[in-house]
Amino acid sequence: MSFDRLITKIKELNNPTVVGLDPRFEYVPKFIQDKFLLEDGESMKAAAKAIFKFNQSIIDEICDIVPAIKPQAAYYEMYGHFGIKTLEKTIRYAKLKGMFVITDGKRNDIGATMDAYASAHLGSVSIGENNCEPFGADALTVNGYLGTDGINPLLKICKESDKGIFVLVKTSNKSSGELQDKLIGDTPVYALMGDMCEEWGKDQIGQYGYSSVGAVVGATYPEQLAELRKRLPHTMFLVPGYGAQGGGAQGVAAAFDKNGLGAIVNSSRAIMCAYKNEGCPETDFAKAARREAIRMRDDITSYIK
Amino acid sequence: MSFDRLITKIKELNNPTVVGLDPRFEYVPKFIQDKFLLEDGESMKAAAKAIFKFNQSIIDEICDIVPAIKPQAAYYEMYGHFGIKTLEKTIRYAKLKGMFVITDGKRNDIGATMDAYASAHLGSVSIGENNCEPFGADALTVNGYLGTDGINPLLKICKESDKGIFVLVKTSNKSSGELQDKLIGDTPVYALMGDMCEEWGKDQIGQYGYSSVGAVVGATYPEQLAELRKRLPHTMFLVPGYGAQGGGAQGVAAAFDKNGLGAIVNSSRAIMCAYKNEGCPETDFAKAARREAIRMRDDITSYIK
Numbered sequence: 001m002s003f004d005r006l007i008t009k010i011k012e013l014n015n016p017t018v019v020g021l022d023p024r025f026e027y028v029p030k031f032i033q034d035k036f037l038l039e040d041g042e043s044m045k046a047a048a049k050a051i052f053k054f055n056q057s058i059i060d061e062i063c064d065i066v067p068a069i070k071p072q073a074a075y076y077e078m079y080g081h082f083g084i085k086t087l088e089k090t091i092r093y094a095k096l097k098g099m100f101v102i103t104d105g106k107r108n109d110i111g112a113t114m115d116a117y118a119s120a121h122l123g124s125v126s127i128g129e130n131n132c133e134p135f136g137a138d139a140l141t142v143n144g145y146l147g148t149d150g151i152n153p154l155l156k157i158c159k160e161s162d163k164g165i166f167v168l169v170k171t172s173n174k175s176s177g178e179l180q181d182k183l184i185g186d187t188p189v190y191a192l193m194g195d196m197c198e199e200w201g202k203d204q205i206g207q208y209g210y211s212s213v214g215a216v217v218g219a220t221y222p223e224q225l226a227e228l229r230k231r232l233p234h235t236m237f238l239v240p241g242y243g244a245q246g247g248g249a250q251g252v253a254a255a256f257d258k259n260g261l262g263a264i265v266n267s268s269r270a271i272m273c274a275y276k277n278e279g280c281p282e283t284d285f286a287k288a289a290r291r292e293a294i295r296m297r298d299d300i301t302s303y304i305k
Numbered sequence: 306m307s308f309d310r311l312i313t314k315i316k317e318l319n320n321p322t323v324v325g326l327d328p329r330f331e332y333v334p335k336f337i338q339d340k341f342l343l344e345d346g347e348s349m350k351a352a353a354k355a356i357f358k359f360n361q362s363i364i365d366e367i368c369d370i371v372p373a374i375k376p377q378a379a380y381y382e383m384y385g386h387f388g389i390k391t392l393e394k395t396i397r398y399a400k401l402k403g404m405f406v407i408t409d410g411k412r413n414d415i416g417a418t419m420d421a422y423a424s425a426h427l428g429s430v431s432i433g434e435n436n437c438e439p440f441g442a443d444a445l446t447v448n449g450y451l452g453t454d455g456i457n458p459l460l461k462i463c464k465e466s467d468k469g470i471f472v473l474v475k476t477s478n479k480s481s482g483e484l485q486d487k488l489i490g491d492t493p494v495y496a497l498m499g500d501m502c503e504e505w506g507k508d509q510i511g512q513y514g515y516s517s518v519g520a521v522v523g524a525t526y527p528e529q530l531a532e533l534r535k536r537l538p539h540t541m542f543l544v545p546g547y548g549a550q551g552g553g554a555q556g557v558a559a560a561f562d563k564n565g566l567g568a569i570v571n572s573s574r575a576i577m578c579a580y581k582n583e584g585c586p587e588t589d590f591a592k593a594a595r596r597e598a599i600r601m602r603d604d605i606t607s608y609i610k
Contacts, residue, residue, distance in 0.1 A: 022418065025432060042433035074414055074421035078430050080393055080439035085386040106413050108448055109379055110478040113327065116379035125383050127330060128347035134385035143413055145450050145473055147480030168450055173415040175452030179497065182489045189494070192484065 002206025020268025172218025307511025325573025477523025477546030
């Protein structure tokens with residue numbers, strides 16, 4: 001229906017950030033790695049099980065201060081169907097702990113195929129009389145290159161099941177301008193894509209003024225962030241690129257509206273690997289993740305409102 | 306390195322088509338459904354196992370006449386990690402039968418994350434001393450909205466492991482023009498994306514003149530297909546939209562070069578569900594798929610060269 005559920009949670013915790021869970025086996029502390037290597041050998045199964053344990057411990061430590069997690073599908077696909085099982089369990093666990101879950105899959109396709117993605121990630125699938133929920137995330141990132149045909153199946157599920165999507169608009173990477181900054185008349189491609197987000201979401205605007213159709217806008221381009229915030233008043237922003245990719249909290253502030261709402265800022269590696277950066281004992285990894293999550297929250301909230 | 310392996314296979318069988326395996330549980334004949342529902346109840350596990358049996362039977366019937374399959378990831382994600390296991394097994398089985406496998410995932414991301422997708426779908430992942438191959442497809446469809454940062458990790462694997470990618474250029478759906486037909490100066494977005502494919506592939510051109518970077522160009526836009534064939538001399542085309550989506554064989558002919566090479570045309574539902582369209586006994590589903598695959602081959606080859 002809208003991003004009200006997410007925004008309510010952000011207000012409650014006074015924390016407009018999301019923790020990206022993009023785990024590689026190498027990020028998992030050695031004492032956890034060893035436990036599962038012993039059980040299942042040097043296998044994708046062992047890696048996937050170790051990663052679930054890692055995710056679970058981090059979720060336990062952050063769920064009372066951070067409103068949302070954003071698992072990145074690529075890092076689970078890396079470990080085949082074992083990894084995908086870990087993705088399912090991570091989503092389920094975070095939801096049990098009251099967190100909002102954004103699956104970062106950047107999915108895109110058309111018609112019946114987009115329908116399949118929408119059912120998989122946000123909806124449910126009927127098998128006989130049984131209704132199964134394959135992943136059950138609250139929101140999904142998507143790529144709008146194929147136009148409205150690729151978005152309509154998602155809008156239906158957003159409306160029926162109170163879910164949301166974030167469409168790639170201006171991404172945080174260096175080469176994002178190769179297509180996204182090109183001008184169509186006077187309008188850059190990213191702004192055109194942003195306008196489509198406003199159009200797609202116009203019938204699903206919630207109490208805070210934001211629809212179920214959000215946009216991904218990178219922290220690394222603060223000018224475009226500010227420009228898009230003005231241009232897209234009903235579009236919630238998911239902002240990657242803070243920290244590791246070089247986007248600072250000051251620039252990120254431009255993503256928020258005059259009420260301090262309208263955006264959620266992601267950090268992944270800096271939180272998952274906080275124990276490495278801190279140099280604390282590796283058994284302390286989850287508490288280190290919490291410390292970094294608090295530092296990030298305080299850094300960002302100090303610049304908004 | 307290039308699409309030589311695929312093109313050699315196409316020449317050998319004189320068949321420039323690919324069978325899309327986009328299976329929904331509903332497509333599987335009832336006698337197979339029942340067998341697995343009995344074993345595992347009305348569950349994603351039963352659906353995924355039934356689908357593997359269905360895929361396997363179709364592969365058995367077409368592997369001597371069709372060079373490639375194209376499983377669409379969305380239809381496997383629909384059944385959670387059980388579905389993903391079926392995707393893995395389908396790819397492995399088709400390769401054992403000598404087929405070329407294109408995973409249709411339209412994946413896209415940047416840097417380390419695109420690296421993870423590339424390792425997952427085309428490459429391998431190290432766990433300790435062990436090198437695991439999560440999916441092991443020969444090629445992957447990708448979305449280029451994020452620019453070169455999203456493609457470079459794939460090019461590395463293409464070169465090292467003789468794999469390929471197909472980048473979305475002009476898709477077959479009705480709304481594809483909302484972004485793809487927009488003009489940047491005098492150049493439509495799809496042509497700009499096509500030019501990027503030529504650039505990305507320029508160091509990996511094989512004996513037939515095609516690189517490892519192909520393009521997805523829909524059969525439903527024969528004019529653009531012809532225009533792009535001229536514009537992109539080293540870019541192999543993957544052509545969806547034949548049959549069900551309304552693209553005819555005559556229009557599709559424009560996708561091929563003067564040697565009758567440079568493209569592979571996909572059909573999914575018309576082949577998977579041929580038994581329903583024919584009205585033959587459902588136990589005959591795999592032979593019906595073969596008959597439709599032959600009809601399609603003859604239809605398309607009658608228009609080329």
